[in-house]
Amino acid sequence: MPKIDPSLYLQNQNTARTPSPELGKDEFLQILMVQLANQDPTNPMDDREFISQMATFSSLEQMMNMTNSIDTLVQSQLVSPVIKYSHMIGNEVTYQAYDEETGEKLDIESSKVVAVSQQDGWAILELENGDKVYADAIIEVRDPSIDTDEEPDSEGSE
The missing domain is CATH 1.20.5 (Single alpha-helices involved in coiled-coils or other helix-helix interfaces)
Incomplete structure (x- = not known):
């Protein structure tokens, strides 16, 4: 004969109520139903x-x-990695290029970001030169509208 687990007896069940500081829709509906059930029949709740x-x-x-x-x-x-890295569109990035077949390191290259996509949760920057680079492989990001090649003018105006 199977035994009954004593933890399943009603007397062993937790009857303590844990109050919540938030009043949600379920609690609101319960209060409304209790109010309707306990209203004075000679003076029922107004329709309005x-x-x-x-x-x-x-x-x-x-x-x-x-x-x-x-x-x-x-x-x-x-x-979303696309939204996270979308600000890089239009910027010039520098990255370590690799040979896709051998995995051998090539030169460090630079190109302008034209699009951002994602693959398996990783952001991939699509570049103007046709390469696709993971965002975490970027070495440097530059704004192409700021020319950094010019030396500051060392001549003083007198």
Whole structure:
């Protein structure tokens, strides 16, 4: 004969209630149902009051849904490598080039970033010269609109 696990007895179940500082839609609906069940039958709740409470409940539910949607949007933007590295489009980057077949190091090259994509969660910079480079392989980033090749004018104006 099988034995009954004593931990399953009702007397052994946790009956302590853990209060929550937040009032959610489930709690709001419970309060409304208790209020309806315990109202004075000789003086029932006014229709307008009931409609007002239901409208409040609906607004609360919509705000919670909107908050969840915004949180999801923010999280997806924080995680996306494309968005994280999109500011590099138009900048010139310097990187160590490799031979794709042998894996041998080639010269250090520079090219302008024309697009950013992702593969397996990694940001890949697509360059003007046709190369594709992982973002973490970049050695230097320069703004091409700032000319760094010119030496400052050493002549003083007198």
